[in-house]
Amino acid sequence: MATAGLAVSDLLVTTKSREVQRAEAAEAKGDSASAARHFLAAAHLEFVLTNDYADAGRPDLSVRSRIGAASCLWRAGEFRRARQVLEELMSANGENASTVLEVLADLQARFPEPS
Amino acid sequence: MRSLKFTAALERLSLFHPALIWGDIAAATAAVWTDLSELRPLTIEVENLRGYGKEQVVLIPSLNGLSVEAIQQSRRTFDSAKRVELAAIGVTGLALHYLAKHEIRDVTARGSGADYLVDEELHRLEIAGRSRKADLPAAWNDRKRRLARNAMPYVLSVVEFETPAARLGFFGE
Numbered sequence: 001m002a003t004a005g006l007a008v009s010d011l012l013v014t015t016k017s018r019e020v021q022r023a024e025a026a027e028a029k030g031d032s033a034s035a036a037r038h039f040l041a042a043a044h045l046e047f048v049l050t051n052d053y054a055d056a057g058r059p060d061l062s063v064r065s066r067i068g069a070a071s072c073l074w075r076a077g078e079f080r081r082a083r084q085v086l087e088e089l090m091s092a093n094g095e096n097a098s099t100v101l102e103v104l105a106d107l108q109a110r111f112p113e114p115s
Numbered sequence: 116m117r118s119l120k121f122t123a124a125l126e127r128l129s130l131f132h133p134a135l136i137w138g139d140i141a142a143a144t145a146a147v148w149t150d151l152s153e154l155r156p157l158t159i160e161v162e163n164l165r166g167y168g169k170e171q172v173v174l175i176p177s178l179n180g181l182s183v184e185a186i187q188q189s190r191r192t193f194d195s196a197k198r199v200e201l202a203a204i205g206v207t208g209l210a211l212h213y214l215a216k217h218e219i220r221d222v223t224a225r226g227s228g229a230d231y232l233v234d235e236e237l238h239r240l241e242i243a244g245r246s247r248k249a250d251l252p253a254a255w256n257d258r259k260r261r262l263a264r265n266a267m268p269y270v271l272s273v274v275e276f277e278t279p280a281a282r283l284g285f286f287g288e
Contacts, residue, residue, distance in 0.1 A: 025139050103225060
């Protein structure tokens, strides 16, 4: 069974979801090293899903996964890469700009970059 | 308005929504629910949820299968805001299942929060938890306004744990 046509693996989606949950739980428990590991795992799975959803004809979910990847990278401490992903998303389609700026402002407020 | 009652078995969340991990969520839901002066039923105003309609639903909490130690551990591990956030996810998971066997399939990070996808159609689900009754209407209206900017259908759930009560709705189709 697939989530959005044969191009998207249920197993991949479930693994990614659970990595996000593990990361958030570790983050809430103050275990930043574990949170970073799981957020990075989730980010890489989101990159795979970004393309799979696009291939499956779900551009909305492709954008969602890309925002998810950037959010995970940011929360793993990979600020520059996260910002780059969000900027690419805005460049590719201006319609995403307000959403991306909202996500970026939220990340900056809750998880500020070290100066 | 018709009112239906369900016994909400927290320990079964992992059977209702097998894609996700529910241990911390079930324990936090029990912790927040049992923080009330008594273990009160939770009333949900349902708006246009597919397979259900517009009704009022009452969830009667069942802590069977959850250990006291897991609930206490949740109180020690997560701060109160995080427990409320997790408890809102637990209540929403229960409500979606009991109302119309809806299943949460996916969770992703979105900024500092998370959003979810429901059922094979992968409708977006947003969940918010509040500790105070007075904060529910504002949280509901803010999220509805933001989610409506996107043309895609969505499910919205806001839970408050003072009464306790919730609103759950499906919009956009």
